[in-house]
Amino acid sequence: MKLLNMYGRQHWWPARTKFEVIVGAILTQQTTWPNVELAIRNLRRRRLLNMHKLANTPMKTIYGCVYPTGFYRQKAKRLRDVTRALLKKCDGNLSIYFKRPLEEVRLDLLAMNGIGKETADSILLYAGNKMILPVDAYTLRLMERVERRRGNYDFIQSYLETKLPREISVYKELHALIVEHAKRTCTGAKPRCAKCQVNPCLYRFSR
């Protein structure tokens, strides 16, 4: 499987700790990253990027921090719920939490309020260092336009995983590149101008 290396290494995910990856993954749902960064800064300023601290913070305080990301009531609740659930599971030690087998941790994450497939898989890949590829809206559109493949999350995920080298770093890089590409070319939305159209020649998936 070959993919555009036109943007170079992305060294994703932009976060300092495992917990910060999880927070970012929830906050970025249906939201642009700059807004998430604002919210993360707010949380950091209040020392809330700490599981024990966040789990016991009043909702109103969290509302204020995550306000810029939209859906702020929902997201604040999800953040605290997930944090509490994680604390119960691993007492705040995420390295231990991710030591269990991939499928087991995945089911565990999916059972939490506010964590669906994409969020779970992003967390598993970037915080847990697990071999799994998150499929976002960009990926689905790209597969549709370039590979002429349409399908649901599970189908696209397994299709790509059969074609990719089994390396975590490749998974991390691919997901990052797809998002980066979408930002730069406005394929994220409907293409608005001719030069923003995806050029199939640039993305020939081979092997």
Added chain:
DNA sequence: ACCCAGGTGGCCC
């Protein structure tokens, strides 16, 4: 004054 963003859960059929 629209349209969209690195989704998720609930409800309906």
Added chain:
DNA sequence: GGGCCACATGGG
């Protein structure tokens, strides 16, 4: 199994 809706702010 899918289709539709609420959730909400900020940027184009």
